Amino acid sequence: HQVFKEIAAEYPHILTEHRIVDIGAALLADKPQDFDVIVLPNLYGDILSDVAAQIAGSVGLAGSSNIGAECAMFEAIHGSAPDIAGKNIANPSGLLNGAILMLQHIGQADIAAKIENAWLKTIEDGIHTADIYAEGLSTEKAGTREFAAAVIQRLGMEPQKLKPVAVSGNRKITLPKYERKAAATKKLAGVDIFVHWRGEQPETLAHQLKSIGNNNLKLSMITNRGIKVWPDGFEETYCTDHWRCRFSPEQETEITPRDIIQLLSLAEEHSIETIKTENLYTFNGERGYSLGQGQ
Numbered sequence: 001h002q003v004f005k006e007i008a009a010e011y012p013h014i015l016t017e018h019r020i021v022d023i024g025a026a027l028l029a030d031k032p033q034d035f036d037v038i039v040l041p042n043l044y045g046d047i048l049s050d051v052a053a054q055i056a057g058s059v060g061l062a063g064s065s066n067i068g069a070e071c072a073m074f075e076a077i078h079g080s081a082p083d084i085a086g087k088n089i090a091n092p093s094g095l096l097n098g099a100i101l102m103l104q105h106i107g108q109a110d111i112a113a114k115i116e117n118a119w120l121k122t123i124e125d126g127i128h129t130a131d132i133y134a135e136g137l138s139t140e141k142a143g144t145r146e147f148a149a150a151v152i153q154r155l156g157m158e159p160q161k162l163k164p165v166a167v168s169g170n171r172k173i174t175l176p177k178y179e180r181k182a183a184a185t186k187k188l189a190g191v192d193i194f195v196h197w198r199g200e201q202p203e204t205l206a207h208q209l210k211s212i213g214n215n216n217l218k219l220s221m222i223t224n225r226g227i228k229v230w231p232d233g234f235e236e237t238y239c240t241d242h243w244r245c246r247f248s249p250e251q252e253t254e255i256t257p258r259d260i261i262q263l264l265s266l267a268e269e270h271s272i273e274t275i276k277t278e279n280l281y282t283f284n285g286e287r288g289y290s291l292g293q294g295q
Helices: 002-008 021-030 042-056 093-105 109-124 144-153 202-210 257-269
Strands: 063-067 072-076 186-196 218-224 227-230 242-248 273-283
Touching: 021 042, 063 093, 072 093, 093 109, 093 144, 109 144, 186 257, 202 218, 202 227, 202 242, 242 273, 257 273
Parallel strands: none
Antiparallel strands: 063 072, 186 242, 186 273, 218 227, 218 242
16 A cells, blocks of 8 residues: 555556455446556455456456566466367457557557457457357357457458557557665564464463563463454454464563574473464564554
């Protein structure tokens, strides 16, 4: 979200809105016409790009581009489909649109527009692969080869109902040079130790963990499934055998990785099974970690 705001400030002429992913996805399903560009982190982008393509008709329609400073890769968004490989039923539109994006990227926008208009004309004429074929709307159910041949036959044509693609000159897309920012001041602020423990009472676990605390790090919180269960937890909370145990300095004490190593050594000595650890840091005085529920 912070990066989104920083980059949005560089493009003040573009209207931007921030949505939490759940309501954003719901609005995409309800009013897809309201969205021009959706900026998402990798996981959500992978999911909602498929959703957006399916809303348009099929996940087989959309292409994708992965653009870096030194190289770029273009492909269909859906990945491979081995279950239909070689059966002449796959929609080649995703791969075709990936190629169109590549041509635009390398400065051959006129050729890209020619291919895209031929593709739009094919769709407009009702020549559809099985994934988007609809009785009463489509005129021909085409296989992969037949659909590709139909696009080739329409090179040089433009759609009449769908909006044709128009370009003004060829320009290679130039990416802004990335400027690495100065590193923030990072300070160790504690550690989360994840413990495998089959007991059920957080108070019992807390009693054991308090015995491994040292002068700099004290047990401050235990959560289970993301819910705070110690201190002041609720008896009704169902707990699994996976516990997050947060150790923090009681005051503004300077702590070091050596304190954490000592903590883990004491946990081993007391037969407390540690699954993993996550160090907690502040950056320029701001927390770089989340508080537990109820903190």
